[in-house]
Amino acid sequence: MDSFTVHTGRAVPLRRSNVDTDQIIPAVYLKRVTRTGFADALFQAWRADEPDFVLNQQRHAGATVLVAGADFGTGSSREHAVWALWDYGFRVVISSRFADIFRGNSLKTGLLTVMLPEPVVQRLLDAVDADPGVEVTVDLEQRQVRWLAEVHGFELDDYTRWRLLEGLDDIALTLRDTAAIDRFEQGRASWLPVAQPR
């Protein structure tokens, strides 16, 4: 995983709530067996069917921060949604609330999901709409989002922040606890099921 410290970029205002993972990437694009190559599938239906869709607007080309309505990433557990956002070029998604599995996936992959209160998200949406050139800085060290004269703190637990700042592999961290896993396994009930056919 790449480490994340501070990111500055322009933002795209996605004024929609309940953006589910089927919108982020439709299921027909989930057949690939790779982790990359999903950029074209991002918001495929909206990009194809709505000429005015924000990602079709030239003024937002090259933006790296996605600002969205509440309950972003609801629905399926497909990590492809995170990979598609990443492949397209997004490094940060800002919303007032994320679905749990999507948020978990994003923070495992290094796509930073930032929660800000709804009125603050609205102000950011307005600012970007008024001037697509506005630069947004997302500072994980300070746990701050800054644009123009605005400065807003955001919450992220210390452990996840540390892991992202260092770009650490979760599995390597857990493997340090192999002895504890061994001990736990010795205490498991003998009648617990195994998958081999009986």
Place this chain on the structure above:
Amino acid sequence: MGSTLAEKLWSSHLVRSAAGEPDLLYIDLHLIHEVTSPQAFDGLRLAGRTVRRPELTLATEDHNVPTTDLLAPIADPVSRLQVETLRSNCAEFGITLYPMGHSEQGIVHVIGPQLGITQPGMTLVCGDSHTSTHGAFGALAFGIGTSQVEHVLATQTLPLERPKTMAVTVEGQLPPGVTPKDVILAVIAKTGTGGGQGYMVEYRGEVFRQMSMEGRMTVCNMSIEWGARAGLIAPDQTTFDYLRGRPHAPTGADWDAAVAYWTTLVTDPDAAFDAEVRLSAADISPFVTWGTNPAQGAPLSDRVPDPAGFGTEAERASAEKALSYMGLTAGTPLRDIAVDTVFLGSCTNGRIEDLRAAAAVLRGRTVADGVRMLVVPGSMRVREQAEREGLDAVFTAAGAEWRQAGCSMCLGMNPDQLSSGERSASTSNRNFEGRQGKGGRTHLVSPPVAAATAVTGRLTSPADL
């Protein structure tokens, strides 16, 4: 103070716990399928890692398999490669796989319970959000992403923050004709898609106590649709009766030891939940969705709502966009909505009881002209059982298509899809835009409503026939 069921399950699987760090939780069973696992196996190979407990991992092919002929090669080369990749990964790492054509193949959340490998007190994960289904047995079960799939393969554990706990209590008696699907759709309409966010939810009260295991699975399945991390129902005699004698259930003295333990898996009387939602069973009636998320639903007797009537600007905008996508006008009686397709199946409503309920409505009736009805059993065992009971004959005599097992039109990854503008009544779990095919319009319904709708061609409950 006592503990809730969810807290008991959590603490009994703690491998390690330290201040300021996520808990490390042991995973008793890992279910995998073709869509969310290939990149995880690649990750293992890249890092030179292996699968720690292949015997605690079980694989099947469900998401993109065709439902017409499970023995013919998959026509779509991309789908075929994905299925073949699962097969080679399972062979390489020694994982049991039930492939297309095998008598145990089926939707991952249907085969676990039916094999008896989903048991009370376990932790169970799968790279699929509807893993919450298995919570019906009093197991802590949740969906994970591919990075976590890789983590479980490598370590048989997951680092997780413990979610809060919530009780959903439904007391009283459900009116006749009201199904578990109606109960959970009513819960979701009340809470909204984010209402369960950050919680492990326990469904409690008379209604769930009286429900069959199939019904409990339908309820727990849709926990994710209101944002809950997991859905749970405490195990009881109904659970034990369902499990006894299944292929992976304990036997003899092991069975007695297991039941003695399972009996302790209840929320203590003095335990406290972080939040509680209450509904009265008597208020619930056959429920359908009108919008593009599962919380946009209403009793079938209602009308399409007017977006102006919603409380917040976000809700109004969401309802307006939904009505525009769905091609509906506010004020239209829901019973007047005509459909082109009826889909009976999925991990929500693809079990034997669901097929029986639909067949009971269809017996001696026919599917309306111009309507196609797909019946897709949740597993090959469900299909076999239905055929023993003659349900397949009821469906085909009525004019419905009798298919092989798989996820099918629930998510439209295989050829079973809606075309643009086509409208369905579907027993699945999500009415998202384009979910069942690009431009397709989905109304979520129960199996009896699906069958009655097939007969009239409009959203209909069996009582209306």
